[in-house]
Amino acid sequence: MTEYVEVQTAAGRVRGRWRPTTGGRGAPRSAAFLGIPFAEPPIGGLRFQAPVPKAPWEGVRDALEFGATAQRGDPGVTLIPEPRVEGDSTLNVNVFTPDPTASGLPVLVWIHGGGYFAGSPASPWYDGRNFNRDGVVTVSISYRLGFDGFGWIEDAPSNRGVRDWLLALEWVQQNIAAFGGDPGRVTIAGQSAGGGAVLTLLGMEQAQRLFHGVYAISGALGDVSASRAEKLGRALAASAGVAATVVGLSTVSEDRLLALQKKATELGPSSMTTMIEEGLPLGPVVDGDLIVRPTRESLRAGVGADKPLVLGATDDEFTMAFAGKAAKALRWVPQSVLLNRFGVPKSIRAEYLAANADVVRLGKARLAGRVLTDRMFRTTVPGIAADRGDATTWLYRFSWPSGRFGFAEHCLDVPFFFDCLDGTAMEDLAGPNPPQELADDVHGSAVAFITTGDPGWGRHDRDAGVVRVYGRPTRDVADAYASVRALL
Known part of the structure; x- marks a missing residue:
């Protein structure tokens, strides 16, 4: 050969x-x-x-x-x-x-x-x-x-x-x-x-x-x-001391522009609500x-x-943001303050907390991670399905808890999608011996969708539709995004 x-x-x-x-x-x-x-x-x-x-x-x-x-x-x-x-x-x-x-x-x-x-x-x-x-x-x-x-x-x-x-x-x-x-x-x-x-x-x-x-x-x-983009563009050019034009910004080296970009778009803990409400500053x-x-x-x-569209998210995309020192600090933050920081209205808090009682029991850090995940990622899934009405749409959740972190964090599902569990740096994200059977499920459904236009479970039909929940075992669950409904 x-x-x-x-x-x-x-x-x-x-x-x-x-x-x-x-x-x-x-x-x-x-x-x-x-x-x-x-x-x-x-x-x-x-x-x-x-x-x-x-x-x-x-x-x-x-x-x-x-x-x-x-x-x-x-x-x-x-x-x-x-x-x-x-x-x-x-x-x-x-x-x-x-x-x-x-x-x-x-x-x-x-x-x-x-x-x-x-x-x-x-x-x-x-x-x-x-x-x-x-x-x-x-x-x-x-x-x-x-x-x-x-x-x-x-x-x-x-x-x-x-x-x-x-x-x-x-x-x-x-x-x-x-x-x-x-x-x-x-x-x-x-x-x-x-x-x-x-x-x-x-x-x-x-x-x-x-x-x-x-x-x-x-x-x-x-x-x-457009107004937010222009405001950032003008501010960055001003910080570089040039006009916000091609000629002006072309005089700024790549390294300097990257440094100015980082400074202009940094979001500290106090800016978390801004990011949730307004989204990423560049995109x-x-x-x-x-x-x-x-x-x-x-x-x-x-x-x-x-x-046809397949969309979903992991259960705890950004929970790792509240590990370590952040988790210890959150122990002293009242629950009402935490929910207020993440923009959860008082009128829906009881409903939301009841729907996420399993996470609430795990402590403030896990609750903070779930709220951030829901506001930034998980509400988008049923939301977009509803936006599309009768268009052909399938929903999933990736719920398998990483052997490293103990929950399904951001990026964890990617090696399962590509069926590359033998790849480099896998243990850092998934822990030792991630289940090949789960990769067979996730990758196999992706191949089926790409090949036939159907990933192999029931399509979305408003709240009655099933959601493929990837875990051990993988299963199909009706209304599996019910825990975010209060936020929709």
């Missing part, structure tokens, strides 16, 4: 490498094509502009190593191993295929998370080899992060990171058949900010032709208001142009109603 394999793309020929799959079933090998540029490097005159498609090249381009990443330095927040790769050509796709000579295979396009300011498509947890094993061509994409991707600049295109997603999806439409995939069977998926990204795309009229199904894991919507902006209205308004208006 030869080690290398070549494919002809629209811009030129690329050379990838064969590797084995794991699990002992399906396709025994996977071909990885890493760091294929879909756009010109966003530097110099292109730094704050819409992405420009990559110009054709001569000869064969090696696609054997990950391309440069938009992530710089160590953001200190990622729970997933997401390495940075130095370089200028940061707009790349990574393609994993079981057979480039095949035709009509379903396609998964993965958009990484990281709060819209961090994250990397070069994570070993995003390797598509075991989706390949099960007959799914897999693509992970990169995009500009932070202010470069989403910051307001007076005379620059808005939502540059969103425009990167769109061009990457255009690349998939033009090229994925050469890797064995079907451009008419594309499912977009992502986690955290990546989950928010695919929901944003679901609500965008001009993105509809680029995909055919959506799988949103712990989706964190941006939907930053997709409701600019009236590319994103014409908030995502949930678009879904209520019927945008994306023809696309």
Whole structure:
């Protein structure tokens, strides 16, 4: 068996490498094509502009190593191993295929998370080899992060990171058949900010032709208001001592802009309510142009109603934020003060606490984590299902408690989705010996959805609908988001 394999793309020929799959079933090998540029490097005159498609090249381009990443330095927040790769050509796709000579295979396009300011498509947890094993061509994409991707600049295109997603999806439409995939069977998926990204795309009229199904894991919507984006952009430019224009901000080095961005967007404990109420400070902006209205308004208006959607969250996404010293400090905080800080109205507190009595019994830190999780993630799940009305939607919960933390924290479900429990840094998040049977459940449902458009349990039907609850054992439960109803 030869080690290398070549494919002809629209811009030129690329050379990838064969590797084995794991699990002992399906396709025994996977071909990885890493760091294929879909756009010109966003530097110099292109730094704050819409992405420009990559110009054709001569000869064969090696696609054997990950391309440069938009992530710089160590953001200190990622729970997933997401390495940075130095370089200028940061707009790349990574393609994993079981057979480039095949035709009509379903396609998964993965958009990484990281709060819209961090994250990397070069994570070993995003390797598509075991989706390949099960007959799914897999693509992970990169995009500009932070202010470069989403910051307001007076005379620059808005939502540059969103425009990167769109061009990457255009690349998939033009090229994925050469890797064995079907451009008419594309499912977009992502986690955290990546989950928010695919929901944003679901609500965008001009993105509809680029995909055919959506799988949103712990989706964190941006939907930053235009006025808030402008206020931050002007403040950051002022702190740099330049005009809030392309010419002005182009004189600010990447390192300095990152430092100013961090300072301008830092949220301390006293800002928790602001983050809950207003969302992340950088992310997709409701600019009236590319994103014409908030995502949930678009879904209520019927945008994306023809696309099947799976969405869900872990049970305790952000509970780890209240571990250690924070947990000790919270012991002395009155419950009413805690609930007030997280914006839970007095009129619903009794109902909410009764619905979450199991968590209340575990102490203030666990209650704080659950409230934060509910306000930022879990209420979005039944909320978006209701927004979509009769559109085909499935809900899930990931409830298996990590062997490391004792609850189902943020990012825990990602290695189960990719079926990569043998991956690096797994014990730090999941503890020793995470259950392969659960990975079979989560990954198997994802493969079924990508392949057939049905993940294998009952679709959402308002409160009567079942929810797939991933745990040991996995089960289907009616009205499994009842504990957040008071917050809706």
